[in-house]
Amino acid sequence: MYSKTLIKKDSYYDSVTLMSLSNKILNVDGVEDGVVSMGTAMNKDLLNNINMATEESKAAGENDLIIAIKAENEEKYKIALEKAEELLDNKENTKGEKKLVKAKTINSALKDFSEANFVVISVPGQYAVREAKIALNKGLHVMLFSDNVNVEAENELKEIASEKGLLMMGPDCGTATINNKGICFANKVREGNISLVAASGTGLQEVMVLIDKYGGGVAQAIGTGGRDLKKEIGGKMMIQSIKALAEDPTTEVITLISKPPAKEVETKILKEIEKIDKKVVICFLESERENNDNNKIEFTNTLRDAALKSVETAGIDSEAFNDFREDEELKSKIKEAQALLNKEQKYFRGLFGGGTLCAEALYILRNKVKNIKSNIAKKEEEKLEDINNYQGNVLLDMGEDEFTVGKPHPMIEPSLRNQRILKEAEDPEVGVILLDFELGFGSHSNPAGAAVSTIKEAKKIAAEDNRELVFVAYICGTKSDYQNYDQQKQKLKEVGVILAENNVQAAQMTAEVLN
Amino acid sequence: MLKNNIKVENALSISLDFEQKLQEKDLDFKIHSIYNKVLNLYDNQNNIYTIALKSIDNAPHTLRINSDQSFQELDIDKSDQIYFNNKQLFISNKLMIKVKDCKIFDSQIKSRIRLNKEVLIQNLKECFVIINNKGKFGGAKYFYQKRFTENNEYDNPGIIEKEFAERIEKYILVEEKEIEKIIGFGMGLTPTGDDFLLGYFMTAALIEDKYSQKVFKDLKSKLEKIYFSTTDLSREMLLRALELKLRENIRNLIFSLNKSSKQSKFHLKEVLEIGSSSGTDITVGILTAYQEILSKHENGG
Numbered sequence: 001m002y003s004k005t006l007i008k009k010d011s012y013y014d015s016v017t018l019m020s021l022s023n024k025i026l027n028v029d030g031v032e033d034g035v036v037s038m039g040t041a042m043n044k045d046l047l048n049n050i051n052m053a054t055e056e057s058k059a060a061g062e063n064d065l066i067i068a069i070k071a072e073n074e075e076k077y078k079i080a081l082e083k084a085e086e087l088l089d090n091k092e093n094t095k096g097e098k099k100l101v102k103a104k105t106i107n108s109a110l111k112d113f114s115e116a117n118f119v120v121i122s123v124p125g126q127y128a129v130r131e132a133k134i135a136l137n138k139g140l141h142v143m144l145f146s147d148n149v150n151v152e153a154e155n156e157l158k159e160i161a162s163e164k165g166l167l168m169m170g171p172d173c174g175t176a177t178i179n180n181k182g183i184c185f186a187n188k189v190r191e192g193n194i195s196l197v198a199a200s201g202t203g204l205q206e207v208m209v210l211i212d213k214y215g216g217g218v219a220q221a222i223g224t225g226g227r228d229l230k231k232e233i234g235g236k237m238m239i240q241s242i243k244a245l246a247e248d249p250t251t252e253v254i255t256l257i258s259k260p261p262a263k264e265v266e267t268k269i270l271k272e273i274e275k276i277d278k279k280v281v282i283c284f285l286e287s288e289r290e291n292n293d294n295n296k297i298e299f300t301n302t303l304r305d306a307a308l309k310s311v312e313t314a315g316i317d318s319e320a321f322n323d324f325r326e327d328e329e330l331k332s333k334i335k336e337a338q339a340l341l342n343k344e345q346k347y348f349r350g351l352f353g354g355g356t357l358c359a360e361a362l363y364i365l366r367n368k369v370k371n372i373k374s375n376i377a378k379k380e381e382e383k384l385e386d387i388n389n390y391q392g393n394v395l396l397d398m399g400e401d402e403f404t405v406g407k408p409h410p411m412i413e414p415s416l417r418n419q420r421i422l423k424e425a426e427d428p429e430v431g432v433i434l435l436d437f438e439l440g441f442g443s444h445s446n447p448a449g450a451a452v453s454t455i456k457e458a459k460k461i462a463a464e465d466n467r468e469l470v471f472v473a474y475i476c477g478t479k480s481d482y483q484n485y486d487q488q489k490q491k492l493k494e495v496g497v498i499l500a501e502n503n504v505q506a507a508q509m510t511a512e513v514l515n
Numbered sequence: 516m517l518k519n520n521i522k523v524e525n526a527l528s529i530s531l532d533f534e535q536k537l538q539e540k541d542l543d544f545k546i547h548s549i550y551n552k553v554l555n556l557y558d559n560q561n562n563i564y565t566i567a568l569k570s571i572d573n574a575p576h577t578l579r580i581n582s583d584q585s586f587q588e589l590d591i592d593k594s595d596q597i598y599f600n601n602k603q604l605f606i607s608n609k610l611m612i613k614v615k616d617c618k619i620f621d622s623q624i625k626s627r628i629r630l631n632k633e634v635l636i637q638n639l640k641e642c643f644v645i646i647n648n649k650g651k652f653g654g655a656k657y658f659y660q661k662r663f664t665e666n667n668e669y670d671n672p673g674i675i676e677k678e679f680a681e682r683i684e685k686y687i688l689v690e691e692k693e694i695e696k697i698i699g700f701g702m703g704l705t706p707t708g709d710d711f712l713l714g715y716f717m718t719a720a721l722i723e724d725k726y727s728q729k730v731f732k733d734l735k736s737k738l739e740k741i742y743f744s745t746t747d748l749s750r751e752m753l754l755r756a757l758e759l760k761l762r763e764n765i766r767n768l769i770f771s772l773n774k775s776s777k778q779s780k781f782h783l784k785e786v787l788e789i790g791s792s793s794g795t796d797i798t799v800g801i802l803t804a805y806q807e808i809l810s811k812h813e814n815g816g
Binding site: 013035043482 | 541543545557559560561594652653673674675678695696697698699700701702703704706708742744745746747791792
C-alpha cells in the first residue's frame with residue numbers, strides 16, 4: 001500500500017469542490033482512501049487515526065489544504081494526484097486572482113517561461129536533488145529551499161553549478177535577494193551597491209536590514225547554505241558567488257558572512273578575493289579576526305559591524321546613521337529595569353526565532369555573563385543538555401528541529417515561543433527575557449502583536465509572585481517591510497519592552513540589566 | 516488624485532462593530548482573501564472584517580455594498596493599501612466605498628425566545644423535508660439523515676462525513692460535551708464541525724429555557740478556554756458567536772422556528788444558500804440543538 005500527502009499552502013476551497021475532489025480520487029482504480037481537508041488539528045487527528053498522516057500533513061497549517069491518498073502502489077497514487085491537481089488547477093484559474101501558469105515539471109515550466117534563468121525548488125529532500133540537477137543541466141540558477149539533502153549530494157550539485165558558472169544556493173536556503181527582489185524570507189530593503197553572500201538565514205537578513213538602516217542599499221544577497229564553508233564542500237558556492245558578483249555591474253562592495261570556515265576553505269576564499277577588483281567586507285562570526293594591511297578586505301566579527309563597515313566601504317557617511325551613540329533615554333530605561341529586579345533574579349532567557357541572531361547573542365553575552373548554555377552552542381561547556389529542563393542563563397534557538405518537528409517555525413507561527421515565554425515567567429530566578437522579531441516576506445504578518453498578550457500574561461505571572469520581569473527585544477526589519485515596522489515597535493513599547501536597534505545591542509542591554 | 520478607473524460604490528449597510536472600527540485613528544486593515552462575493556480584511560489583532568456584495572446578508576464585522584460585481588474582477592491584490600478618509604473606504608485605487616447614510620446593523624443578540632413546542636415540532640418536520648431535498652452533502656447532511664430521517668440512501672459518504680457523524684454522537688449528544696473534538700473538523704472554508712457548532716451553540720444561547728441555558732453556559736465556558744485550531748475565517752465566525760453576534764439569516768431561522776408563521780421555510784432556504792455545504796451544516800446544528808431541547812422536555816428534564 002502506498003500512502004502520501006500533498007500540502008497546498010494557504011489554499012482555500014469550498015467543501016463542494018473538496019468533496020468532488022475526494023470523489024475523483026476515490027474513483028481512481030486502485031485508490032483505497034482519500035481525504036481532502038484543511039490542516040486543522042482535528043482533521044490531522046483523523047489522518048492519524050486512519051494511518052494516513054505523514055510528516056508533511058503533521059506540519060500543515062490551519063489554512064493549508066491537505067490531500068491524502070492511500071493507493072495500491074505509487075503509479076495509482078500518481079494517477080489520483082494528477083486528477084486532483086487537474087481539478088484544483090481549473091478552480092484556481094477561475095478564482096480570478098492573478099493568473100499564474102501552473103507547471104508540474106521544470107521542463108513544462110520552461111516551455112511557458114523560456115526566458116527564465118532562475119528556479120526556486122521546495123520539494124521534499126529526496127526529490128530535491130533530482131529536480132535541482134535537472135534545473136542546473138538546463139542552465140538555471142537554483143535556490144534550494146528544501147532540507148534533508150545529504151552532503152555528498154550537495155557537493156555533486158555544487159560541482160555541476162561551478163562547472164556551468166551557475167549559482168546553487170542551499171540546500172536549506174531560506175533567504176535571498178536577486179536584483180533587489182526578495183525571495184522566500186527576505187526584508188524589503190533599499191536598492192544599492194552592496195552585495196552579500198552568507199550561509200543564509202537571519203544573519204543575512206540582519207545585515208541587509210542594518211545596511212538599509214545605516215543608509216546603504218543592497219544589490220544582491222546570495223545564500224550558500226549552512227555547510228558550504230565546511231571542508232566537504234570547500235566553499236564552492238561562496239567562491240562562485242564572488243565570481244558572479246565581481247561581474248555584476250551594480251555591485252561595488254561584496255560582504256561575506258559566515259561562521260569561521262575550515263582553514264583550507266578560508267585560504268581558497270581569500271585567494272579568490274585577490275583575483276577580483278572590488279572591495280570586500282568579511283564577517284566571520286565568533287572569530288576574533290584582526291584587520292591586516294590588506295586594503296581590499298575589512299574583517300568584522302558581528303553582523304552589526306559587517307553592515308556598518310559595508311556601508312562605510314560603499315562610500316556612505318554612516319556616522320549619520322550610527323545607532324550606538326550614547327542614548328540617554330535607553331540608559332535610563334536600563335537603570336529603571338535594573339531597579340525592578342530582586343536579588344534572586346540573576347538570569348536571563350533568550351528565546352530566538354532567528355538561528356544566527358541567537359548565535360550572535362551567544363558570542364556577545366559569553367563575555368558579559370557567566371555560564372551560558374544554548375542548544376546551538378558548539379563549545380562543549382556551553383551545550384544545553386535538555387531543552388525542557390534547565391537553570392541559569394540560557395539561549396534557545398527555537399527554530400531548531402528539536403522544537404519545530406511537526407510544528408511551524410516560530411518566525412511563521414509564534415505560539416511555540418509564546419508558550420515558552422510563559423514557562424520562563426514562572427521561574428523566580430529569571431530577570432530578563434530576550435526576544436527577537438523578524439519582519440519581511442515569509443514571516444508572520446504581525447509578530448509583535450502576536451506576542452503582546454503573552455508578554456502581559458508573563459508579567460502578570462511574575463507580579464503574582466511579587467516579582468517584575470524585564471523584556472528586551474530586537475525587531476529585525478525595515479520601514480518598508482509589509483508588517484509596518486513602526487506599529488510593531490509601538491506594540492512592544494506599549495507593554496514595556498525595552499527595544500534595541502540591533503541584535504548586538506539587545507544582547508548587550510540584557511547583560512547590562514542583569515549586571 | 517484618484518485614477519479614473521476606480522470603482523465607486525455606496526455602502527448599503529454596515530455592522531455596528533465595523534462602523535466603530537472605521538472610527539479608529541490608525542486603521543490597520545490588510546487584505547486577507549478575495550472571493551467572488553466577499554472581500555475579507557484583517558486588522559493587527561487578526562480580526563477579520565468583510566466587505567460583501569448586496570446578495571450577502573448582514574453579519575458581524577460586515578459592510579455590504581450596493582453591487583453585484585465580483586470582487587475578483589477588480590484586480591485587487593493582497594498587498595493593496597486600505598484607508599478610510601472622509602467617510603470613504605479605499606481599497607488602493609481600485610475600489611472606493613462611500614460609507615454614508617447607510618443602515619447600521621447590530622448583530623448582537625439581546626433577547627431570547629420562549630420555546631413554543633407545538634409550533635416548533637411542526638416547523639422541524641417541514642425543515643426535514645427541505646433539507647432532504649435541498650441540503651448539500653459533504654458535511655453534516657450524512658449525520659442528519661442517519662439520525663433524523665428514515666432516508667437510508669446515503670450517496671457513498673466519505674471518511675470525513677462518517678467520522679463527523681460519529682463524533683457528533685460521541686462528543687456532542689452526551690451530557691459532558693467535548694466541543695474541541697469537532698472544532699476545525701471537516702472540509703471547506705469553514706469546516707463542518709465549526710458550522711454545526713455555530714448553529715448548535717447559538718440555538719442553545721437563544722432559547723429561554725433551563726436546559727438550553729445550561730448547555731449554552733457550559734459550551735461558552737469551554738469555548739472561551741480553548742484555542743480554535745481552524746481556518747482564519749471560521750475562527751472569526753466562532754469568536755463572534757462567543758460575543759453572541761450572529762448573521763441575519765441564521766438569526767431569522769432560529770427565531771422563526773418558534774413562530775407559527777410560515778417564515779421559517781423561507782429563512783431555511785436562505786440559510787441553505789450560505790457557502791457550499793456551510794448552510795446545511797449550520798442548519799443541522801440548529802435542528803440538532805432544538806431536537807435535544809425537545810427531547811429533554813419530553814423526558815421531563
